[in-house]
Amino acid sequence: MKNQAKKKGPILRVEGLTKHFGGVTALKDVSFEVGEGEILGIIGPNGSGKTTIVNNISGFIKPSSGKVYYKGKDITGKKPHKIADMGLTRTFQVMRPYYSLPAYKNLVIPLFSPRARRTGGWRGGGRLGDRHTVSIDILEEIGFERDSYIPFKTTSTLPTGYLKRLELARCLSLKPEIIICDEVFSGLSMSEISSMVPLIERLQMEGITIVMIEHRLRELFRVANRVMVLNFGEKLVEGSPDEVMADPQVKVAYFGSEEVEEVMTYA
Amino acid sequence: MDTAHSRKERIDRGIKVRSDGIYALMSFRELSYLTLPRLIFIVGMLSLPLLMPGMYWQRVISIVCIYSLLALSFDFLAHNVGLVSLGGAFFIGVGGYTAGILNSYFGIPPILTIPLATIIGGVFCTVLLLPCLPLKGVYFAIITLMYPLFMARIIEAFDIFGGTDGLIGIDSFSNSWVEQYIVIGAVLLSLFGLRRLVNMDLGLIFTAIMDNDQAVKASGINITHYKALAVFIASAMGCLGGACITHIYMWSGISQFALDFSILPIAATVIGGSGTLIGPVLGCLILVPVSELLRDFGTLRIVFYAVILVGFILFRSEGIMDFGQRKYEQFERQTKI
Numbered sequence: 317m318k319n320q321a322k323k324k325g326p327i328l329r330v331e332g333l334t335k336h337f338g339g340v341t342a343l344k345d346v347s348f349e350v351g352e353g354e355i356l357g358i359i360g361p362n363g364s365g366k367t368t369i370v371n372n373i374s375g376f377i378k379p380s381s382g383k384v385y386y387k388g389k390d391i392t393g394k395k396p397h398k399i400a401d402m403g404l405t406r407t408f409q410v411m412r413p414y415y416s417l418p419a420y421k422n423l424v425i426p427l428f429s430p431r432a433r434r435t436g437g438w439r440g441g442g443r444l445g446d447r448h449t450v451s452i453d454i455l456e457e458i459g460f461e462r463d464s465y466i467p468f469k470t471t472s473t474l475p476t477g478y479l480k481r482l483e484l485a486r487c488l489s490l491k492p493e494i495i496i497c498d499e500v501f502s503g504l505s506m507s508e509i510s511s512m513v514p515l516i517e518r519l520q521m522e523g524i525t526i527v528m529i530e531h532r533l534r535e536l537f538r539v540a541n542r543v544m545v546l547n548f549g550e551k552l553v554e555g556s557p558d559e560v561m562a563d564p565q566v567k568v569a570y571f572g573s574e575e576v577e578e579v580m581t582y583a
Numbered sequence: 584m585d586t587a588h589s590r591k592e593r594i595d596r597g598i599k600v601r602s603d604g605i606y607a608l609m610s611f612r613e614l615s616y617l618t619l620p621r622l623i624f625i626v627g628m629l630s631l632p633l634l635m636p637g638m639y640w641q642r643v644i645s646i647v648c649i650y651s652l653l654a655l656s657f658d659f660l661a662h663n664v665g666l667v668s669l670g671g672a673f674f675i676g677v678g679g680y681t682a683g684i685l686n687s688y689f690g691i692p693p694i695l696t697i698p699l700a701t702i703i704g705g706v707f708c709t710v711l712l713l714p715c716l717p718l719k720g721v722y723f724a725i726i727t728l729m730y731p732l733f734m735a736r737i738i739e740a741f742d743i744f745g746g747t748d749g750l751i752g753i754d755s756f757s758n759s760w761v762e763q764y765i766v767i768g769a770v771l772l773s774l775f776g777l778r779r780l781v782n783m784d785l786g787l788i789f790t791a792i793m794d795n796d797q798a799v800k801a802s803g804i805n806i807t808h809y810k811a812l813a814v815f816i817a818s819a820m821g822c823l824g825g826a827c828i829t830h831i832y833m834w835s836g837i838s839q840f841a842l843d844f845s846i847l848p849i850a851a852t853v854i855g856g857s858g859t860l861i862g863p864v865l866g867c868l869i870l871v872p873v874s875e876l877l878r879d880f881g882t883l884r885i886v887f888y889a890v891i892l893v894g895f896i897l898f899r900s901e902g903i904m905d906f907g908q909r910k911y912e913q914f915e916r917q918t919k920i
Contacts, residue, residue, distance in 0.1 A: 376800075395800075396797075396800040396801060397800045397801075397803050397804055397805045397806070400800070400801055401803040405801065408798070408801070412795045412801075413794075413795070413798070414790065414791045414794040414795055414798065415794055415795075416790060416793075416794055417787065417790060417791070417794070424784050424787050425787060425791045425798075425799060425802050426802040428784050428785075428787070428788055428804070429802050429803040429804045430803065430804075431803045432803075486798065486801070486802060490802065490803055
């Protein structure tokens, strides 16, 4: 069951984004919009510039040219913490937890941020004051078993599935308006993914806009309202999952031939 | 031993809670398990001036405490914030000169110059280190090593603040008891203050910056702001030590930028146990008196000193504090079955 995105104006608009790394053009004139409350999927083969888009939007890299507008405001080239403070959050493809801290203390850091103190964090829990209790609440919500050792274990001993959830939990602690998920499904087992998908759908129901960068097409196509395909740093096609699946260009980009019957069969 | 009716049990069993460092205490006996080691340390530090024979060793206590402040600031920056700082000499020099200038040019008494030098010096060091804050690890260490050399050459070249002679005729403490209890109090306050700080939410931010600064940025937190705060705390502690040195020797000069102040705290941290905060203080309590005892050997003392250091690194590389804590937690008692 796919949530229907409400028809509202775009919350994020990217115009002519271009990024050169020396002589390599990682992104070339990419433009797209994300409507408020929708899930946009971004797919593409390895090296097509998916993570570079995330880094450019979230401020970790400054684009060579092009503009990024968030809620109508130009955020191009702003500092990452300023952008996160405005409610545009991201996860990292290579998980970046604080390895020497227990899982629940990982969330104290986002709950300590100016934004969480201003807004109260996810569902206002941060206003209660005790950040340690609130972080255990958030962890439980995101799938850490509350009455177990897991929230108290040092992060370096946690398996990948929990670390990916921790990445999402960090974004949620900030009470975000957009979450850009950089491959949250990769490295997870089938059962872990099947428990993550309802979580993503629930976040959308709460009104959070989500941009998902994925290699797991089957799960992505289940939740995404629209899908954009990148290849060699250029936008190939954009449309509903069904349109994208049927597009011959996508088949060429992924498999090198139009002969393939159905992308989904192999993804 | 009658094994049928009794068995061995660890003392901390029953009071340890599943999360690290949290205890459930039900009686004064259990309370003393935690407070006794701390109490012994505090009482020991406070009674040191009374136990020491003669002026010479009392002076050594003051020097131990000043090195302890530096070692604490090094340990805090390196193992809680992730900035390896060789700026001990820089902090001591800036604090020392600030106190000296305030006292000899403006006639401010030591009771005011020490807190003023702590704050002014801390701000001065932080402002100068501000451009280097994006650097990490060894690169930050190199920059901080450069600053004391730079300051000393500037004072020499422009012949300011007494030039190579330094500032002379600075007021001393009213007597040696005041001198020693001021520095000992400063060490105890900074030690327990820092231990409290690193366990607060603010301290978690510092640890997070050390672990993964990108994730802290993505959490909407300005890391430069917090790094600057950490550098201010550390440099203020160093400047406090420098101000004390100036008033102890009634002189402030270029030798306060000597690299001893940068290097010895690191050795003390290695011996005492890195990241424990109390370890570096124990390290200083061992290293500085040893270096005084070896003074009779003349230049050969460097050799003995090095042998002691190498011995520690080879046989107790975890440090005294980590070793001691592990052993303390393993204490057992006989309990009836």
